[in-house]
Amino acid sequence: MIILDQPYVSPELLAYAAARQEPVLDNYMARACSTERKMQGRQGLNLVPEARFAAMLRGGQGQDYSQDLDQNPGNAHGAADPPRLYTCSENSLAWVTEHCSPALAEAIAKLKNKALTRELLRPLDPDYYYRRLGLAEMQALPFEALRTPCVLKPAVGFFSLGVYRVGDAQDWHAAKSAIAAEAERWAAQYPQSVVDGNDWLLEEYIDGDEYAVDVYFDQDGQAVICNILRHEFTGDDDVSDRLYYSSASIIHERLAEFENWFNRVNALLGLRNFPAHVELRRHASGRILPIEFNPLRFAGWCSTDVSLFAWGFHSYGCFLEGTKPDWKNILKGKEGRLYTLMALNKPANCPPIHGFDYEALAQRFAKVLCLRRNDYTRYGLFGFLFTETPESQREELDRIVRSDLLEFAVI
Template structure:
């Protein structure tokens, strides 16, 4: 069963659901996706969806906006407990604390954040909402100036966050202060099978412009990344799941790995793979849908998928708006795409409502990363055609 919810349903996911007549919860977002893409979705009522959920039907959500239904209407108490454990970063840290005794964290209320002095912080750390999404409200803190800037941004962003996301997805009233994790960051789409064993569907490396950067700009996967990391990661996930107890469950996991191969989780995002349907990068990189692997209880056959794809990086580029972006009349996607050797797909038109201009999928030679090194530092203002007032609200588009 699939729940299709705002903020975005990709045509790839909607076509997948329609093509196999997968049960889809009847929501306004699902009905709109069917109309937008001319698809006949197998919509089921909330009552019938709850029956499927309670009898053990695997559930995939494209968005954490679906969690409201899960909590209030699904009737599956075990699934709710597992999801609450992952979604609440404080509970998650507490459950895994015995496995990471050197990792420090503590809870802060919003008032505590505003009144705490930098001198009382436990060295380099990260501040983030205990319930959060999409790197919103995530701050890397290494000096007093960064601490002041974080608090100023929280005060300025509070109203906007409440408008864009429900409290079940992003809540700025409770915060988590935790150790700054060093190392290479990875984002992994993984599910846990009926026995609780991990099955990896994709691995993305997440690169940053600098040490203080916490943005979602650049992710990429490659045959080398899959071959190096899939085995160690599945063993690591199996070890963590001895404490988490997940089964028949998908997650998008962010973690960091240091030079000695030690891995520390950043967060487990529940019941979905990469957000905003960005998990569709697997279609462009590897030719299969990650959510299809999960729903079919299938394991990617990497030995047959990877040959012939060596020396390529398959990228997901999040076109996030810069700070103090002027009101946008138009974004020049053609000029942006001209900066890349091979654009696989571009998703356009989110900037009227959200904090980004869209998403870009590219193929880049692994031996020549110049275009990626440039985009990770580009504020994108050169592609913005501004106007004096914001344009009328429009629906995100998807296309070349």
Template sequence: MFLIDKPYVSDFLIETIRQNNFKVIATKAARALINDDDLAWIEEAEAVSIMKKAPQTPIYSNSENALSWIAQNHGGGALSNQISSLKDKVKFRALIKALFPDFYFRKVSIEDIHKLSSQDLPFPFVIKPAVGFFSIGVHIIENEEDWIKAKEELHPEKLESIFPENVLNTSTFIIEEFIHGEEYAIDYYHDNDGEVVLLNVLHHLFSSGTDTSDRVYSTSKEIIEKHKVDIEHFLNKVGNQLGLKNFPAHAEIRIDGNGKIVPIEINPLRFGGWCTTGDLLGVTLGFNAYKCFYENKKPNWEEIFAGKEDKKFSIVVLDNNSGIASADISSFKYSALADDFEHPVLIRELDINKYPVFGFVFAESTADNDKELKDVLVSDLRKYITT
């Protein structure tokens, strides 16, 4: 079953549901987002009945907003407990403590942040909402000066967002040691037997050591094959602790120079937010990750990347880091943006006054072409903005 909710669902995902006659739960939010009576809609009561009678029924949600529906309609069950253990970063760290016994973390309220003494903190460290999304409220702290600056931003009135509390709750934060290494985002699922099936591995690029943005993610046949076995082995360890089966997820990890994998977070019941990473290889190569999960199949990477072995496929998140208020922006020059990419397969345009981003770029490039990605990674996007 598909559980669709705000803020956004892509045409690619809707078309996947339509073409395969997948069941989609007829919530008020889903009906508002998808105006199509020909989909295989099922009423909420029927969906709840299916979940109770067949707990292993595959469920995919495009948005963490929908997790509250599961809590309200199927709370107290194993699925709700699994979701809670992954979504809450403090609970997640406690869950995997046996795997990382020396890893430092602590829970702190937003009020107590300003009472903490720097002598009690292990520089460098990361502070972020215990229940978070979209890198909102995330700060990398290397020294006392960073800590002073971060505390100036960590106030409730500065952390307002369009997301509900079950997606982003800034009342409680987690402080944890900084994880060194290259960062990767992974779309995957646990199959009928609980085994991990990787659907993508994306290298998360940063402009500096303190950058926490979600601007650029890239994948390729080489990236997937290089890390596939080690990542599957690691994620199986985590999944076994929770008994995950028929369970889609999106993990963020770091891999250090010695190949050690340390998780940043694991997001339940979805792939990358805003139908980004889940759509990427479908939009660019025709591989449908949603269908692969729903049918409990494993991807054949040789076939998927046939003829494109030397290509890189990227997502660019067009967040508004321009310093210009959304209300003062009259338009965004998407055509000029497209001209700056070797092969912009798709540009999804969004209303910056309605969403926290201008949209997303799905791009294909040759493996050695890093310039366009590095340029947009550090860009404030002002060259594309009309005020």
């Protein structure tokens, strides 16, 4: 089962859904996509009316989408498996919560609200510091009350919106001023279920390497990793989503370790047939701490298609079909190459843009796998770029991660 929604649906996801005739919720976005495919002479989507889709969502679910594993280990006593639902956008979470069972709604809430997730996972790292604040409380909090360095972020957030690293009083005042100025724009772009500007999380700054993982928990609650991406920054103050990359060495080095950690996580959460996009940090000591869990989807804006461009399989296909990547064979011949996902975000205080030279941007890279243009007048990014970059030429990545992209803009 698939739900398509704003802000973006990729051609790759549409082709997969159409080829398998996967049940797709009949909403405005799905109808528009299906009609466009038919006009192009391609197979349309298997659109399912809202009432029937909701019944399917509830009907196969049983009472243990999120279960107490102490009482019901694994798929206990033949309990009905939850249906596999994949959403490409968090804009769909409000609809899902309204029409699904209480058990699934609770499972979503466990992950979507970062403060609640921190509390549930506290047994994994009891000393981890965080504090939940309302908007007014946060704005009134003096710098002297903070434990620095720390990170301020919406308890319910998306795409690094409203995320600020705080090291000194100047950072703290700048963050609060930026939030006051940007809150109205966030509210216009995303529903409150995706970004909530009234609920904030202040937490310990996690030192270490950052990773983004597309993972699902199968019918027995076991973790299946569909991709691992390293998230790189220009420095400690950078919180952007500009550069992610995967490689054979990253998968080899981190797969078993991360699977083990996710299984420990799910011993506390008890999720089954549940996909998530997870951002985490790994300290050199081996300590792993979550940044955020994003429920019922993999990497946002359909950028999870990097698994298709890099490894040749659909990450959402693994989840919906209940399969596990055969990493041993998939990674053969892939050594020495970095497979990247770049979010072409607009710079802060971007001047009015009359055009963007995508061709000039693409020419800066050894091999472009996919370039997706975006309506930058509506959203805060020019698009997404996927490349295959030899490790010996990674200077092309170092350049782009430092660029504000205005060199490609027509101003």
